[in-house]
Amino acid sequence: xxxxxxxxxxxxALVTDLSSQxxxxxxGTEWYYSYISIGSPSxxxxxxxxxxxxxxxxxxxxxxxxxxxxxxxxxxxxxxILFQEDYKIFRxxxxxxxxxYDFSANQGDxxxxxxxxxxxxxxxxxMQVRVDSVKxxxxxxxxxxxxxxxxxxxxxxxxFFDGWNYETLGNLxxxxxxxxxxxxxxCHYDLRCFxxxxxxxxxxxxxxxxxxxxxxxxxxxxxxxxPNPANRGQDIFIDLPSNLNxxxxxxxxxxxxxxxxxxxxxxxxxSVIIDSSTLSRGIxxxxxxxxxxxxxxxxxxx
Amino acid sequence: xxxxLKLSILxxxxxxxxxxxxxxxxxxSPNHYPDSQTNLNCDIDLSSIPIKTVRVSVHVFQKDDGSExxxxxxxxxxxxxxxxxxxxxLMADMKVMDPSSPSPHIVDTKIRYVIVERHFWQxxxxxxxxxxxSTQHTEDxxxxxxxxxxxxxxxxxxxxxxxxxxxxxESGVACEIGCSDWSMLEDIYHFYGTNEYWKxxxxxxxxxxxxxxxxxAFMSQDYCDDTPSGxxxxxxxxxxxxxxxxxxxxxxxxxxxxxxYLTKEPAILxxxxxxxxxxxxxxxxxNNGNASGSTINVGSSSGTVNVSAPSTSNFTWxxxxxxxxxxxxxxxxxxxYLSNLGSINLKVEWIENCQPFSRSLxxxxxxxxxxxxxxxxxxxxxxxxxxxxxxxxxxxxxKVKTTTAKIxxxxxxxxxxxxxxxxxxxxxxxxxxxxxxFRNGTYYVNIYNDELIIKQKILKIN
Numbered sequence: 043x044x045x046x047x048x049x050x051x052x053x054x055a056l057v058t059d060l061s062s063q064x065x066x067x068x069x070g071t072e073w074y075y076s077y078i079s080i081g082s083p084s085x086x087x088x089x090x091x092x093x094x095x096x097x098x099x100x101x102x103x104x105x106x107x108x109x110x111x112x113x114x115x116x117x118x119x120x121x122x123i124l125f126q127e128d129y130k131i132f133r134x135x136x137x138x139x140x141x142x143y144d145f146s147a148n149q150g151d152x153x154x155x156x157x158x159x160x161x162x163x164x165x166x167x168x169m170q171v172r173v174d175s176v177k178x179x180x181x182x183x184x185x186x187x188x189x190x191x192x193x194x195x196x197x198x199x200x201x202f203f204d205g206w207n208y209e210t211l212g213n214l215x216x217x218x219x220x221x222x223x224x225x226x227x228x229c230h231y232d233l234r235c236f237x238x239x240x241x242x243x244x245x246x247x248x249x250x251x252x253x254x255x256x257x258x259x260x261x262x263x264x265x266x267x268x269p270n271p272a273n274r275g276q277d278i279f280i281d282l283p284s285n286l287n288x289x290x291x292x293x294x295x296x297x298x299x300x301x302x303x304x305x306x307x308x309x310x311x312x313s314v315i316i317d318s319s320t321l322s323r324g325i326x327x328x329x330x331x332x333x334x335x336x337x338x339x340x341x342x343x344x
Numbered sequence: 345x346x347x348x349l350k351l352s353i354l355x356x357x358x359x360x361x362x363x364x365x366x367x368x369x370x371x372x373s374p375n376h377y378p379d380s381q382t383n384l385n386c387d388i389d390l391s392s393i394p395i396k397t398v399r400v401s402v403h404v405f406q407k408d409d410g411s412e413x414x415x416x417x418x419x420x421x422x423x424x425x426x427x428x429x430x431x432x433x434l435m436a437d438m439k440v441m442d443p444s445s446p447s448p449h450i451v452d453t454k455i456r457y458v459i460v461e462r463h464f465w466q467x468x469x470x471x472x473x474x475x476x477x478s479t480q481h482t483e484d485x486x487x488x489x490x491x492x493x494x495x496x497x498x499x500x501x502x503x504x505x506x507x508x509x510x511x512x513x514e515s516g517v518a519c520e521i522g523c524s525d526w527s528m529l530e531d532i533y534h535f536y537g538t539n540e541y542w543k544x545x546x547x548x549x550x551x552x553x554x555x556x557x558x559x560x561a562f563m564s565q566d567y568c569d570d571t572p573s574g575x576x577x578x579x580x581x582x583x584x585x586x587x588x589x590x591x592x593x594x595x596x597x598x599x600x601x602x603x604x605y606l607t608k609e610p611a612i613l614x615x616x617x618x619x620x621x622x623x624x625x626x627x628x629x630x631n632n633g634n635a636s637g638s639t640i641n642v643g644s645s646s647g648t649v650n651v652s653a654p655s656t657s658n659f660t661w662x663x664x665x666x667x668x669x670x671x672x673x674x675x676x677x678x679x680x681y682l683s684n685l686g687s688i689n690l691k692v693e694w695i696e697n698c699q700p701f702s703r704s705l706x707x708x709x710x711x712x713x714x715x716x717x718x719x720x721x722x723x724x725x726x727x728x729x730x731x732x733x734x735x736x737x738x739x740x741x742x743k744v745k746t747t748t749a750k751i752x753x754x755x756x757x758x759x760x761x762x763x764x765x766x767x768x769x770x771x772x773x774x775x776x777x778x779x780x781x782f783r784n785g786t787y788y789v790n791i792y793n794d795e796l797i798i799k800q801k802i803l804k805i806n
Contacts, residue, residue, distance in 0.1 A: 076576055080587040081515035081547070192565060200521040204565040215564055222559045226517045227477035231563070232576035258580045334579050
């Protein structure tokens with residue numbers, strides 16, 4: 043299997059024509075995924091970023107780092123090396139490149155995608171991924187190809203790789219095939235934001251820097267906040283939902299330029315009070331975190 | 345990536361390639377993308393199938409001194425029973441799915457869980473392997489269990505309960521999706537002594553769901569067409585395979601997958617094929633009948649031990665250690681003869697269903713170490729331990745260790761099991777119990793030394 047993949051990609055390399063598809067992994071491109079850890083508090087998210095160019099097997103590739111972002115701490119948890127050939131994206135596993143995406147695939151196509159490196163037996167296992175349907179989507183005025191994929195039965199064991207692949211963004215559920223039990227511990231799941239020089243995608247109308255794990259969309263901008271807009275220096279009240287009390291909540295805020303910080307607050311009856319004298323003028327997105335759940339509000343300081 | 349039990353993956357392949365998967369089932373909504381994995385026969389008629397009861401072996405990992413986890417006493421056993429009982433009981437009392445689903449309301453899944461074995465292992469190293477995010481931790485715990493001589497080793501799902509780890513979390517992990525080797529609950533001790541046993545009970549039911557082939561329902565691909573999925577919110581429903589306070593609902597396709605898997609795994613079902621269980625019986629002058637446990641009081645200096653297992657009659661015996669005694673065996677190894685017995689440690693091995701099994705056993709003669717006289721008695725009994733003699737025993741890992749015939753504690757119990765008399769902290773190697781004021785009849789004396797509790801029958805007469 044390894045030899046076959048190698049041959050395939052040598053062939054591809056000979057007929058490469060990069061002009062037909064712009065480079066999608068320019069340095070600084072960012073992906074934000076939810077970070078799911080069942081039963082654990084929702085206090086982190088996953089940020090992936092292309093960090094540098096590299097050359098592997100005489101091919102121009104790019105390094106993509108996957109980080110867990112918690113409070114102000116960023117921890118590297120995985121690193122990928124990707125190689126683009128036209129509409130195909132290959133991932134380096136065990137010194138060889140294996141197909142991850144083919145944005146040019148058509149309905150009915152079956153792709154062979156590597157999902158697991160069996161180190162003991164020095165083999166890379168492949169799953170069969172079927173293209174169920176194709177469509178085009180408009181993002182930032184650009185027309186992108188999109189394919190709905192699913193894992194073909196009997197392939198992939200407990201790994202999954204399914205849902206919509208958007209050209210340039212990748213899979214909207216999981217960037218690479220992932221083990222189905224991974225989320226009992228911790229996994230990346232649900233692409234929330236994508237930022238590149240040419241393309242900006244935001245699924246939930248929430249700042250990418252705020253945590254959106256286990257997101258109940260009804261909780262977005264659901265908190266009663268007053269006065270709003272507020273004058274700088276005023277006390278701002280945020281009413282808590284009836285199922286929350288003051289104990290063990292945490293307030294996060296993000297400003298217009300995407301800086302995230304912890305927000306200090308006082309309590310009053312079933313509300314929290316923010317002293318706006320510490321905030322400068324502008325728009326703030328505030329998140330109240332309680333265990334597994336999050337609630338959001340938008341605040342304007344004039 | 346983590347979680348890489350190749351065998352389980354292989355097993356999963358084998359399951360999926362079986363002919364039943366070619367049967368179509370379910371109705372595809374036009375909004376769903378059909379997948380051939382959902383072609384399994386999940387249109388199950390729950391009213392007509394018998395209940396499947398899954399055997400569960402529980403393993404509590406305590407520290408070396410027995411602390412900081414569920415204790416090996418009635419309170420601990422009650423707690424474990426509550427947790428597993430909760431997971432089992434609600435499988436018969438599932439709620440309506442919220443958000444709603446095309447599935448009919450499944451009330452009774454016809455799946456239950458029953459505890460067949462409880463083990464309390466004292467090992468601080470294993471106790472500390474409590475991180476459910478660590479594949480190495482869980483594999484080490486399971487490897488340890490598999491290295492033990494225990495009943496139902498291959499005929500139950502093993503529930504691993506290591507010690508505290510990090511912050512209290514209602515979490516656990518299963519070996520694979522479609523793998524019935526083990527499930528693990530993290531930090532269950534956090535709930536011991538509270539009335540919140542239902543919390544680990546809910547997590548356990550979720551993990552057993554994974555064991556028996558269920559995926560998280562919030563994911564876009566869980567191979568069940570009747571679970572609204574793909575919103576990435578695992579607490580926005582009451583589904584058992586999501587994560588929320590209730591976890592009380594299951595769909596018809598999900599139940600179908602569980603039953604399909606369990607049909608293929610009869611070895612872990614109550615009433616299913618049982619391998620690796622050794623039946624031991626004793627015949628000698630002092631003690632007859634079936635013996636239980638792996639430390640067996642023969643009750644005299646010689647004895648005959650018969651062993652049997654359902655599908656073999658050939659057994660191989662090896663001497664591991666001992667302080668006094670010898671053994672011979674018949675041609676098949678199904679009978680061994682013990683003589684000059686003080687204590688002897690033996691390993692017995694056999695093959696069933698092409699799998700090797702073994703048990704490590706200690707046979708000892710309590711009367712070699714302790715004298716209880718006069719018996720029958722009308723006034724008192726004198727109990728004397730011979731501290732010059734070593735008792736050879738096996739630790740949980742099958743290694744030989746020794747102790748002496750001390751008397752640390754004595755209990756007197758009547759024939760109805762009521763405590764009549766108890767004395768602790770005895771510094772002596774002999775002790776007298778005055779029975780003159782007790783009624784005539786049969787009593788049992790429990791003699792405690794550092795490792796053993798030795799039960800002896802005495803008769804009070806006029």
